[in-house]
Every structure is written in structure tokens, then in C-alpha cells.
Amino acid sequence: LFERLGVTPVVNARGIYTDLGGSRLSPRVWAAMEEANRTFVDMPELLAKSGDHIARLIGAEAAIVTPGVSAGLVLAAAACMTRDNPDKLDQLPDTDGLPSRILIQHNHCYKWDRMVRLSGAKFVQVGDTSGTTAEAIEAAIDTSVAAIFFPAYLDSEAGTVPLAEVAEIARRHAVPVILDAAFHNFPTPRFGEMLAAGGDLTLFSAKYFGGPNAGGIVAGRRDLIDGVAAHDFTRVGTREIVSLGRGFKLDRQLVAGVVAALEEWLEMDHEARFEGYERHVQTLCRVLGDVPNIELTPMFFTMEETLEPQPINCLHIRVGADAGTTAERVVERLDQGNPAVVTHLRGDALVVDFEVVDDDDVSLIGRRLREELLAGE
Numbered sequence: 001l002f003e004r005l006g007v008t009p010v011v012n013a014r015g016i017y018t019d020l021g022g023s024r025l026s027p028r029v030w031a032a033m034e035e036a037n038r039t040f041v042d043m044p045e046l047l048a049k050s051g052d053h054i055a056r057l058i059g060a061e062a063a064i065v066t067p068g069v070s071a072g073l074v075l076a077a078a079a080c081m082t083r084d085n086p087d088k089l090d091q092l093p094d095t096d097g098l099p100s101r102i103l104i105q106h107n108h109c110y111k112w113d114r115m116v117r118l119s120g121a122k123f124v125q126v127g128d129t130s131g132t133t134a135e136a137i138e139a140a141i142d143t144s145v146a147a148i149f150f151p152a153y154l155d156s157e158a159g160t161v162p163l164a165e166v167a168e169i170a171r172r173h174a175v176p177v178i179l180d181a182a183f184h185n186f187p188t189p190r191f192g193e194m195l196a197a198g199g200d201l202t203l204f205s206a207k208y209f210g211g212p213n214a215g216g217i218v219a220g221r222r223d224l225i226d227g228v229a230a231h232d233f234t235r236v237g238t239r240e241i242v243s244l245g246r247g248f249k250l251d252r253q254l255v256a257g258v259v260a261a262l263e264e265w266l267e268m269d270h271e272a273r274f275e276g277y278e279r280h281v282q283t284l285c286r287v288l289g290d291v292p293n294i295e296l297t298p299m300f301f302t303m304e305e306t307l308e309p310q311p312i313n314c315l316h317i318r319v320g321a322d323a324g325t326t327a328e329r330v331v332e333r334l335d336q337g338n339p340a341v342v343t344h345l346r347g348d349a350l351v352v353d354f355e356v357v358d359d360d361d362v363s364l365i366g367r368r369l370r371e372e373l374l375a376g377e
């Protein structure tokens, strides 16, 4: 099909990125989606029961599948704004008469905050570049505040109040905390740790645990999850107007895929998963072993896109000054091939990530890398 459309296939040695299609679905996830395709269901019932099942699996009070964290953020913000005014559900994104300010610490501002604002909520930055204090957060809370927003990976960012303290302040004022924990899923007890960390609604992206690119989970307090459900895309027939969530529609196949991927992720032998990456790294090291003027270092490419020594999931290839080519040129030429081989460029090095690479990919990556590293000018 891709060939017929003239779409260049990509060998993905970069990792899990939405622009490249997210993750690679396992046979088990794919089978669950195929099974769901054979039978129709009542979508509200599927969402409610799959949500309960997911909640039991990760240890949350309640949960619901959304089409990704981004959509989940819109619905979570909507749920926080309308939680005491269910009669005003259908007026969003018009927020008249609703608490609609969502607080964020200045140094927590990040690109996904736009999703929260899409609900109609207004973001209020507390503090400035020099930092935010607990007192400033507390002083900013009044009856117009619907929630406090917190990106989990920016906890401990310089000049920010830690999550535990923010959660304590929020609890005292009965203001919910929305926690973006999109990739906090490994090791698997991380789900439970995140849920206990102080968010009232905590979001996980399915793309990071082997689920569909357009899948996500909102988990947390029962009343707020019910609020998210009240804004979801279903119940069109019983409403005057379509819900806010109609633009974030889900297929039953996708819900099945998220459930199956989460089950598989929780049962998986993750040590074996990393051994698989390391085996691929060793294969590539053998293929490139005799290429002069390069330096090969097996490393760990983290979710924060930093490099650490362990556990191995990538190969760092430094291209020396005498190599006759540069890392930049190699990355560019790999990218322009058919199939394209996409990697990371890091200064004078390439990073080849094995997270979504299969056996066939490894031989092709090795062959193409050898060609380009030996190609010279």
C-alpha cells in the first residue's frame, strides 16, 4: 500500500515518535484489535468497563481510555472545570460561570499546555524564570481556579515546587491536580508510584507501552473520571449538541489495543526486552567493527532524550575527524534512502535506537550504515 501511494517506508532507528507512527504493535495487541473489529459494542459500556479493568491493573481508583494524552488533557481540564456544575457541561469552551483558571508553575510551561487550553481553560503561570514558591501557588488559589497542572517529568526542575508539596497545597484547597505522566511506565511499578504521587487525574500515553499511537489513559479519582466520561465522544443521541470530546473519538479496536498493550506490558519480561536491544547493538558492532575512525559505545537513550551508560538500548557512533565523512552527512544520507533509515544526530555522533527495531531492520541498518560510513565525501 505504501508503495502504491508513493510513501517512502521508514526503518525506525530513532525510537517512539508520533511523527514516525508511534510504537510497533505486537501480534498480541494486533490480535486484540482484530477481535474487536468482528463485534460491535455499546461504546459507553466498553469505555466504562475497559476503564475499570485498566484501573484494577495499574492500581487506580478509576480510569478511562482517551485518544492519547493530548486529548486526555483537554477532557481532564473540562472535567475539572465542570465538576461542580454538570448542568454547564455543554457550554464549553465557553467558561462563563465556571472556575476556569488552571495554574502552572512558570518553569513547568511546556508544549502540551496548549491541549489544556483547548478546553476553554485559561493557563495562569505562577512565578517567573527565577522560580515559583509554595506561597505563591497558595496565594494564586481562589474560587476561579479549576486545577493545578503538573508535567511529571519536570518534577525537580530548577525553581519549581515539588509535586508532593503542590499536591498537599491542592488537597488543602480541594483543587484537583492534573499530572502528565505520559512516559512514566517503566519499571512497571512506576504506574502505581505516579498514581500515588499526588495527581487527582494522571495521564499515561499508550504509545510508550506498546499501544496504538492514538491511545492514552486518564486515571485517578472516580468522580473526576466520571467527569471525563461525561465529556467524551459518546451519547450523541441524548444531547442537544455534540460533546466537547466528539473531536476525540475512539474506535473500539483502539480501546482493545490499549487494554491488550497494557496487559502485555505489565506481564512482559522486561529484562529479556533489554537483552533483545543489546543483542541488536552487538550485531551492529560486529557489522561496523572494521570501519576505521569511528567509535562505538553501547548506551541508554532515555525518555528525556539524554544518554546514560545503562541499560543498553542504543548504539552511540562517534564519527572521527579522519573518517572522510561526518555524522551529519551520514544521518542525512540514511534519511534520504529508500527505505529511509532514521537515527538521531548528536553533534559528531549518530545514535541508533533499537526500541522499535526488528531483526530484518537490524541487517538493513547495518548495511546502510557501513555503506555511508565508508562512502567518504
Ligand SMILES: *Cc1c(COP(=O)(O)O)cnc(C)c1O
Pocket (backbone or CB within 6 Å): 018, 067, 068, 069, 070, 071, 112, 153, 180, 182, 183, 204, 205, 206, 207, 213, 214, 215, 216
Ligand atoms: C507524547 C507525550 C504527550 C502526548 O501524548 P499523546 O498520547 O501522543 O497525545 C504528552 N506529554 C508528554 C511528556 C509526552 O511525551
